[in-house]
Amino acid sequence: MSDLVQRACPVCGAGAAVEVHRHRFSALAGVDLDGFEQSLLSCEDCGTHYVGEYLSPAALARYYAHSSSYEYLVSEQALPREEAQRSQQQHAFLRPYLKAGARVLDVGCSTGYTLSLFAEDGHQAHGIEPSSVLSQMARERYGLRVDTCFVERADQLPPGQDLVMLSHVLEHLMAPAPMLAAIRASLGPGGRLFIEIPVIELFDERDLFQLSFEHVNYFSHGSLSNLMHRCGFREVEHQVFENDDGTSPHYPTLASLWEVADDAAALPRVNRARHDRAVLRRYLQLVARHTEQTDALIRQLMDAGRRVAIWGGGTLTAQLLAKSALGHYREQLLGILDVDPKKHGLQMQSMPVWQPDSAQGQALLAGAEAVIIGSWSSQDAIHAALRQRGVAESRIVRLFSTPH
Ligand SMILES: [Zn+2]
Numbered sequence: 001m002s003d004l005v006q007r008a009c010p011v012c013g014a015g016a017a018v019e020v021h022r023h024r025f026s027a028l029a030g031v032d033l034d035g036f037e038q039s040l041l042s043c044e045d046c047g048t049h050y051v052g053e054y055l056s057p058a059a060l061a062r063y064y065a066h067s068s069s070y071e072y073l074v075s076e077q078a079l080p081r082e083e084a085q086r087s088q089q090q091h092a093f094l095r096p097y098l099k100a101g102a103r104v105l106d107v108g109c110s111t112g113y114t115l116s117l118f119a120e121d122g123h124q125a126h127g128i129e130p131s132s133v134l135s136q137m138a139r140e141r142y143g144l145r146v147d148t149c150f151v152e153r154a155d156q157l158p159p160g161q162d163l164v165m166l167s168h169v170l171e172h173l174m175a176p177a178p179m180l181a182a183i184r185a186s187l188g189p190g191g192r193l194f195i196e197i198p199v200i201e202l203f204d205e206r207d208l209f210q211l212s213f214e215h216v217n218y219f220s221h222g223s224l225s226n227l228m229h230r231c232g233f234r235e236v237e238h239q240v241f242e243n244d245d246g247t248s249p250h251y252p253t254l255a256s257l258w259e260v261a262d263d264a265a266a267l268p269r270v271n272r273a274r275h276d277r278a279v280l281r282r283y284l285q286l287v288a289r290h291t292e293q294t295d296a297l298i299r300q301l302m303d304a305g306r307r308v309a310i311w312g313g314g315t316l317t318a319q320l321l322a323k324s325a326l327g328h329y330r331e332q333l334l335g336i337l338d339v340d341p342k343k344h345g346l347q348m349q350s351m352p353v354w355q356p357d358s359a360q361g362q363a364l365l366a367g368a369e370a371v372i373i374g375s376w377s378s379q380d381a382i383h384a385a386l387r388q389r390g391v392a393e394s395r396i397v398r399l400f401s402t403p404h
Contacts, residue, residue: 003059009043010050010176010217011227012269017041017052020277021284023211024322040211040218042280046226047273049200049218049280054174079113082248087114089241090167093255094194097236098123102162105186107151107179108169112138118163119144126158152179157186165194168249170224171215180231184260192236192259199224199254200276202240203283207251208290208400209376210283213315220279221254222272229267233258250377294399295324301370301397302329308397309364311382312374313338313346313353320374321349335364336374339385356389365389372397 008015021040039052055063079087091114098104104118109127111134119125119142127146129135135146152173157164164183170176183193200220203210210218219227225235238256243249261267301308302325310317310326313336320326326333327349336353338344343353354361365371371391373382379400386396 003056004053005056007050007052007054007174007216009046009048010173011048011223011230012043012046013177014043014045016044017050018044019052020049020280021211024319038211038213040280042273042277044273045271046223046269047271047276048223048226049220049276051216054216057174079111080248082246082250083111084113085245085247086167086243086249087117089247090114090165090194090196090255091117093239094163094165094257095121097192097257098163103160103188104163104165105157105161106165106167107157107183108167109138109144109146109165110134112142112144112146114165114167115144116142128157155182157182159186160188160191161186162188162191163194164191167194167196168253170195171197171217171219174216176217176227177231180227180233184232187260190259192257193233194255194257195224196241196253196255197224198249198251200279200283202252202254203279205286205290206244207249207376208287209316210251211287218280220272220276221256222270222275224254224256226269226272228258229261229264229269232261232264234261234267291323294320297397297399298372299325301372302326302332305332306369307332307334307367308370308372309334309337309368310372310374311337311356311386312378313340313343313348314375316376317374318348320372326372334368335360337361337364337371356385365391368395370395370397373399376400 009017019039020042023038023040040049041052042049101122101124103124104115106115106127109115109129112127115125115127125144127138127144128149128151129138129146130150132148135148138144138146151169152175155178164186173179197219198210200218236257236259238254241253241255243252317336336348336351337356338353339356344355346353354364356365371386373379375382379398383396383398
């Protein structure tokens with residue numbers, strides 16, 4: 001059975017699309033697809049951008065079991081500050097819309113912190129979360145009612161909701177329309193739906209890795225509106241969350257609130273192709289320029305004959321191995337380090353991923369003449385961890401100049 005399935009447009013269902021970009025991933029942990037290339041398509045009929053060929057549900061489940069980093073939240077004593085700030089921002093945005101004792105459902109509720117803020121206000125909070133570890137934590141930590149369930153399979157949701165939340169969910173869903181139909185059916189009179197997602201208009205130099213392996217839909221405000229109109233929702237309000245104060249996810253996102261429209265057929269559906277393709281083209285040019293700079297930096301290191309290790313066993317390292325000069329100097333590449341226990345023992349292009357404090361990890365850190373930080377979001381944390389282990393500043397290679 002193939003690990004890949006073909007997708008049609010998640011907004012209008014059309015099959016005809018033009019390819020605007022190919023994005024190569026190599027040796028993704030837990031995925032048996034060497035050099036998998038994602039095709040980014042733009043729908044001919046409505047202009048929505050989406051990933052065409054993608055992992056089958058079974059292959060995707062294997063990938064998340066091996067690679068998903070969301071469960072790192074469990075090992076933390078308290079919720080990381082950037083996650084807490086995100087929840088507080090959402091709570092502040094939504095609070096004015098809720099009457100006393102409202103029913104609030106968070107679809108993909110993670111550790112339940114967001115819901116706990118609504119529960120503290122006296123609302124009836126209920127969560128759905130695919131990870132059994134995280135949902136158990138939400139129950140224990142905040143006494144919340146949480147069902148462990150894959151959100152995409154939640155075709156029936158508890159009825160009579162005043163507010164349903166989809167925070168950073170829609171960009172991951174292979175089929176968002178059935179999920180939105182289930183949510184529409186779950187809303188009580190006057191009920192509303194909150195959505196927070198990354199949108200292509202806000203892609204810029206603040207994050208050069210928006211083309212994430214886990215994101216299968218690249219909405220603009222326009223294409224999101226098309227989807228929502230098709231599914232019978234009308235917008236109440238939208239706002240940009242800048243997230244420039246260290247709030248997760250560190251890049252700007254679009255927050256929007258929707259209500260059920262009775263005249264759904266009359267809501268506009270506009271072809272967004274010309275706008276969305278131009279916006280994405282500009283971002284891809286920015287990424288290409290940065291990739292060239294990174295490549296020049298790595299080439300310089302390798303041409304000088306230095307033996308290097310990489311700290312970070314995620315998608316950035318997978319991309320560097322596949323696309324940068326790193327792949328051409330394999331004999332100088334000593335190995336890969338990562339603190340995530342799920343990655344230990346896995347291979348990336350036949351190189352094992354080691355725990356930094358294991359015997360092999362320590363030998364790697366001692367033997368490498370340079371250590372490349374193979375992460376954008378954890379660059380500062382990894383840098384500090386390297387210094388802590390006595391790696392001299394002159395041996396540490398940062399690929400990103402922008403602090404965050
Ligand atoms: Zn379409």
